[in-house]
Amino acid sequence: MDVVSDAISAVRTGRPSSNRLRVGGSWCTRLAPYEGAGFHVVLAGGCWLVPDTGGEPVTLGAGDVVLLPHGAGHVLADSPGDTARAVPFEEMRRPDGGGGDGREVELLCGKYRLDRSRTHPLMAELPEVVHLPNRVGRHPELRSAVDLLANELDERRPGACLALPSLLDLLLIYMVRAWMSQAETGSWPSVLNDPVTTAALRALHSDPAALWTNDRLAAAAGVSRATLARRFTALVGRAPMAYLTWWRLTLAATRLRDTDASLAAVAREAGYGSPYALSHAFSREFGVTPGRYRVSAGGSEGRRP
Known part of the structure; x- marks a missing residue:
């Protein structure tokens, strides 16, 4: 994607x-x-x-x-x-x-x-x-x-x-x-016109569950770690790993809302090693547990009679 x-x-x-x-x-x-x-x-x-x-x-x-x-x-x-x-x-x-x-x-x-x-x-x-x-x-x-x-x-x-x-x-x-x-305003047209940031975003979005590190992502973008951190953070507004965490949790929320996948399956797809790890990160980001989020969003548990 x-x-x-x-x-x-x-x-x-x-x-x-x-x-x-x-x-x-x-x-x-x-x-x-x-x-x-x-x-x-x-x-x-x-x-x-x-x-x-x-x-x-x-x-x-x-x-x-x-x-x-x-x-x-x-x-x-x-x-x-x-x-x-x-x-x-x-x-x-x-x-x-x-x-x-x-x-x-x-x-x-x-x-x-x-x-x-x-x-x-x-x-x-x-x-x-x-x-x-x-x-x-x-x-x-x-x-x-x-x-x-x-x-x-x-x-x-x-x-x-x-x-x-x-x-x-x-x-x-x-x-x-x-x-x-x-567009004459806004940062994202500039983000997607920057080859380094675009390469990093493409890598993260193509495989968000991969074991990404700053060094590995910099290699995928073809630049040094310092260059990636400087350009990515300046344009996107988040450091690369912070963006990755946010995006993984966003994907998890989408899966919870739109599918009946188990929490373990959602955790794997989002790059978390266990349902507990996902629940901890998810609750910190959204203020609710994955199960409660699924119910409130009309997911599988919320659709059950």
Whole structure:
């Protein structure tokens, strides 16, 4: 696994959901804050997005994509003026909507369910609103994903029930990639552009259960131990072994939530020599034992009648 894939996989839960909205004339709708990430794809027409956080209104045109990675509440409207007129999104008209003045707007609006208790720092530093305009030659993979989504929504061909959520997952990856390629703030685009740090992260993420030491990791990155420690800590914000400990426990939490694997199996996969060693480290990081975490997260014990 690469770092971006792991960062997304660690927090994503369940399947994404989406709604198609077609409106026209004068309209304004509010989307409440959400414990996940929201997104919008403008399939036709144009509109405005007004964040609840007080940021500047964003104008959206056909083909534009916007990601709200922290689930911020916001308004979508025909104009950025009086947002007090907004009606809840659930009360908006669905695909048979439209206005009499011909100014029709069509949107794909959706949500990703995220478990924020284990957010990777790469995901945490995404801004409240990531606007990816439809510009010729920019982010061709994202544009292709948008086109595929539009076709799948239009035709509803056999297999669409599997194709649509898979395309929505692909959309999330491409949105994060696109942000990283153009980000002017945040440390993780710089992290993944640094060959030494990237090599070390790739090694840790490829085999987190290995018996890593600073010397072994430095050898994998092709630099001295001192060079690795200096560059890794400066860019990532944690020393290499501290990052490894955090990542191992994050993986253990994911396994506890998503699988019925025994604590011994989870410990082995996370690089701990015994369930006791994992329990001690896990309780120190999360404040609860692995068993209690599994129940509270809806894991195997929590699903039992």
